[in-house]
Amino acid sequence: METAEKLAILAASARYDASCASSGSTRRGALGAASVGGVCHAWTEDGRCVSLLKVLLSNRCRYDCAYCANRASAEVPRAAFETDELVRIVVSFYRRNYIEGLFLSSGVFAEPDTVMERMNEVARRLRRDEGFGGYIHLKAIPGAGERTLAEAGFLADRLSANIELPTARALAVLAPDKDGRAIVGMMRAIDGRILEDTDGRHRSGAARRNRAWAPAGQSTQLVVGASPDSDREIVTLAGALYREVRLRRVYYSAYLPVSADPRLPGSPPPLLREHRLYQADWLVRRYGFSTGEILEDGAENLDPELDPKSAWALRHLDRFPVELAKAPWEELLRVPGIGATGARRILESRRAGGLSVEALPSLGLVMKRARWFVTVHGRAPAGAGKDLGLPRLRALLSDRPATRGGVDGTAPAGGTRRDEAGGTHGAVPVPADGIPTVPAADPLQLELGIGKGAA
Amino acid sequence: MNVLVHDGDAAGFWALIGLALEEGSCPDSVARTDRQDLFGGRAVPSARSALLASRARVRLELADHRAPDELELARRRGRPVDLACLRLALALDRDGPDAFDRHADPDRRAVRAAADAVRREFHRLEGLLRFKPVSGRAWLATCEPDNELVDLLAAHLAPRFGSDSAGPVPFGVLDLGRCALAGRGPDSRIFTEACRDVEAAASRLAARPAGAPSAPPAAERAPLPLPARSSPRGDGGASGRMDPEARNHEDRDPDEELWRAYFEAASNPVRANPELQRRFVPERYRRHLTEFQAARAPRDEMHPRGEVR
Numbered sequence: 057m058e059t060a061e062k063l064a065i066l067a068a069s070a071r072y073d074a075s076c077a078s079s080g081s082t083r084r085g086a087l088g089a090a091s092v093g094g095v096c097h098a099w100t101e102d103g104r105c106v107s108l109l110k111v112l113l114s115n116r117c118r119y120d121c122a123y124c125a126n127r128a129s130a131e132v133p134r135a136a137f138e139t140d141e142l143v144r145i146v147v148s149f150y151r152r153n154y155i156e157g158l159f160l161s162s163g164v165f166a167e168p169d170t171v172m173e174r175m176n177e178v179a180r181r182l183r184r185d186e187g188f189g190g191y192i193h194l195k196a197i198p199g200a201g202e203r204t205l206a207e208a209g210f211l212a213d214r215l216s217a218n219i220e221l222p223t224a225r226a227l228a229v230l231a232p233d234k235d236g237r238a239i240v241g242m243m244r245a246i247d248g249r250i251l252e253d254t255d256g257r258h259r260s261g262a263a264r265r266n267r268a269w270a271p272a273g274q275s276t277q278l279v280v281g282a283s284p285d286s287d288r289e290i291v292t293l294a295g296a297l298y299r300e301v302r303l304r305r306v307y308y309s310a311y312l313p314v315s316a317d318p319r320l321p322g323s324p325p326p327l328l329r330e331h332r333l334y335q336a337d338w339l340v341r342r343y344g345f346s347t348g349e350i351l352e353d354g355a356e357n358l359d360p361e362l363d364p365k366s367a368w369a370l371r372h373l374d375r376f377p378v379e380l381a382k383a384p385w386e387e388l389l390r391v392p393g394i395g396a397t398g399a400r401r402i403l404e405s406r407r408a409g410g411l412s413v414e415a416l417p418s419l420g421l422v423m424k425r426a427r428w429f430v431t432v433h434g435r436a437p438a439g440a441g442k443d444l445g446l447p448r449l450r451a452l453l454s455d456r457p458a459t460r461g462g463v464d465g466t467a468p469a470g471g472t473r474r475d476e477a478g479g480t481h482g483a484v485p486v487p488a489d490g491i492p493t494v495p496a497a498d499p500l501q502l503e504l505g506i507g508k509g510a511a
Numbered sequence: 512m513n514v515l516v517h518d519g520d521a522a523g524f525w526a527l528i529g530l531a532l533e534e535g536s537c538p539d540s541v542a543r544t545d546r547q548d549l550f551g552g553r554a555v556p557s558a559r560s561a562l563l564a565s566r567a568r569v570r571l572e573l574a575d576h577r578a579p580d581e582l583e584l585a586r587r588r589g590r591p592v593d594l595a596c597l598r599l600a601l602a603l604d605r606d607g608p609d610a611f612d613r614h615a616d617p618d619r620r621a622v623r624a625a626a627d628a629v630r631r632e633f634h635r636l637e638g639l640l641r642f643k644p645v646s647g648r649a650w651l652a653t654c655e656p657d658n659e660l661v662d663l664l665a666a667h668l669a670p671r672f673g674s675d676s677a678g679p680v681p682f683g684v685l686d687l688g689r690c691a692l693a694g695r696g697p698d699s700r701i702f703t704e705a706c707r708d709v710e711a712a713a714s715r716l717a718a719r720p721a722g723a724p725s726a727p728p729a730a731e732r733a734p735l736p737l738p739a740r741s742s743p744r745g746d747g748g749a750s751g752r753m754d755p756e757a758r759n760h761e762d763r764d765p766d767e768e769l770w771r772a773y774f775e776a777a778s779n780p781v782r783a784n785p786e787l788q789r790r791f792v793p794e795r796y797r798r799h800l801t802e803f804q805a806a807r808a809p810r811d812e813m814h815p816r817g818e819v820r
């Protein structure tokens with residue numbers, strides 16, 4: 057098979073992995089260097105950033121995960137790269153500035169350790185023979201041996217083991233060959249190695265990025281909407297992963313139908329659901345929100361009409377307006393329409409004596425949202441300050457795009473989890489209202505301390 | 512009316528700031544021109560230029576360590592904001608960091624907007640430059656940025672080219688609009704200089720210093736089509752044709768074909784969102800991007816500007 061054909065097959069097979077980040081490493085080599093902030097080199101027609109050459113080493117797989125285009129039972133063209141072939145492509149693409157490096161994953165075509173060793177071989181050739189200093193993200197295959205993992209961490213900037221689904225129950229139904237505990241075990245092994253590499257201390261900033269072993273840390277991905285798990289399950293799981301195994305990122309990938317398997321929903325979730333999960337994730341990682349604050353009062357799913365920060369603000373109107381002339385950093389970040397840049401500029405303007413209501417639009421705030429929640433020296437921005445009532449405020453803050461249905465846009469409210477084709481999601485129970493009932497003691501969640509009072 | 516003029520380069524800009532700081536006053540207007548005789552403004556005396564420029568940087572560094580970088584970025588803006596830079600420099604000299612942090616001040620806003628625009632385009636082009644092999648072992652990328660960026664881009668990209676048996680690999684970034692080339696020459700030195708077109712850039716990158724070993728390995732030697740400058744508005748595109756060598760070049764680069772194959776396969780058609788793609792890669796960058804150039808470019812499909820329809 058020609059290289060071009062292989063590349064097309066193995067790139068198409070890898071495109072379901074959402075991550076393409078190249079940030080977090082300061083590695084340098086004879087040929088190239090990682091860029092700590094990451095660089096996007098292209099944007100494909102689906103609007104995604106291409107930073108790395110993201111391919112599978114092979115799309116042959118022994119496993120049969122129902123949601124995966126590469127599953128053993130799928131009738132798709134199969135291909136595999138030779139080591140030399142892939143190394144040559146990476147070096148050429150890198151020199152031409154098409155990519156920052158390589159994201160290498162693979163189907164499980166042999167024993168996990170063998171598969172990972174083959175991936176290591178590619179990375180080893182790049183690092184040792186080519187002096188490659190660009191970014192390498194390697195997929196860690198649960199079941200691979202300690203020595204193989206140890207070498208992978210030295211070769212790669214980032215490692216990732218995909219958690220795939222939010223609960224062990226969903227894994228048992230949709231990916232019966234996979235073991236949630238083995239996946240979490242792999243994450244713990246990676247975290248342990250990173251800890252060793254930092255003398256047992258969780259360092260931040262430059263000390264973290266300059267480590268030799270997986271300097272950009274580890275990430276994971278989970279498929280959203282293939283199982284009937286709620287946003288609560290997902291957000292709680294993500295919070296536990298950040299806390300327990302110190303992931304740098306959790307990626308969410310809206311399930312895309314790849315087969316007519318009755319265990320799967322007949323229609324994809326709206327992309328809006330994926331978007332809201334990323335917004336919630338951002339609040340947890342960057343703005344000091346706890347996962348419990350994201351979904352309160354027993355809500356199972358994120359509000360499709362509002363971004364999670366606005367939704368939180370509307371549930372806590374008693375905490376507003378925030379007086380910008382006095383509020384500390386953490387409080388500023390809780391205001392809808394104020395991000396880290398806006399908060400920094402507010403603090404700087406305060407120090408320089410230049411903060412006024414009139415100055416707010418020049419500070420980089422999203423005034424459309426922020427105006428309803430702030431005062432400066434007791435004054436509200438023009439047009440705000442009166443009691444609009446919750447429904448009106450809600451309508452003003454809504455950022456829901458025009459409804460187009462399916463993965464293209466937003467499905468009608470209430471239709472987001474329902475199997476519109478009448479499927480049953482196999483053994484996973486889907487109540488008539490579309491909101492699943494998940495037992496509290498799911499083994500995967502227990503493995504991460506969820507349900508033990510740790511959330 | 513007090514008008515100061517400078518020729519638009521870094522030395523002139525910083526000398527002007529030095530003069531304003533020394534005089535403690537701001538001119539009514541600033542012009543960028545090398546024809547002071549036509550403009551009638553006052554220029555910094557060339558004998559004092561270097562001293563004034565270095566003094567200005569030190570003085571502003573002491574006022575606020577963030578200031579020199581911010582002003583230098585603003586200087587690179589395609590639409591100059593020199594007067595705002597001068598007024599901000601005077602305010603910084605007078606008030607220290609407070610002047611930098613008064614985000615609502617009109618001069619601070621203008622300088623920040625200019626510096627942010629330059630930063631944004633730099634980050635975009637970090638990824639969106641596409642290098643092609645030219646003249647033996649050298650690599651060249653062309654662009655037409657809104658702002659003055661090629662030297663920054665060359666410094667950032669230098670590690671990407673590494674070395675071969677003949678030494679550090681030469682490369683260049685050519686700003687077709689400003690006719691400026693920055694990169695690393697065959698003598699291993701980083702440079703920025705005027706350069707009129709792709710052909711001149713290719714020979715600059717190929718020229719070997721006296722006494723250097725002759726012909727390097729011939730790998731990837733074939734020159735490949737690089738676009739000439741976009742036509743200025745209103746000239747019907749006559750000045751911006753694809754260079755003749757490119758037009759006649761039938762052989763395509765197999766790795767460019769591979770990249771296009773990858774680019775297409777990596778996109779998920781079910782999630783197609785061309786509007787988002789357009790936002791990230793505006794049309795004006797696309798003519799320099801391999802992935803937006805058709806795989807085959809028969810001569811009759813050539814757009815006058817060198818674009819392929």
Ligand code: SF4
Nearest residue numbers: 117119121124127163
């Ligand atoms: S292990 Fe499962 S998800 Fe991974 S390639 Fe094989 S079938 Fe697909």
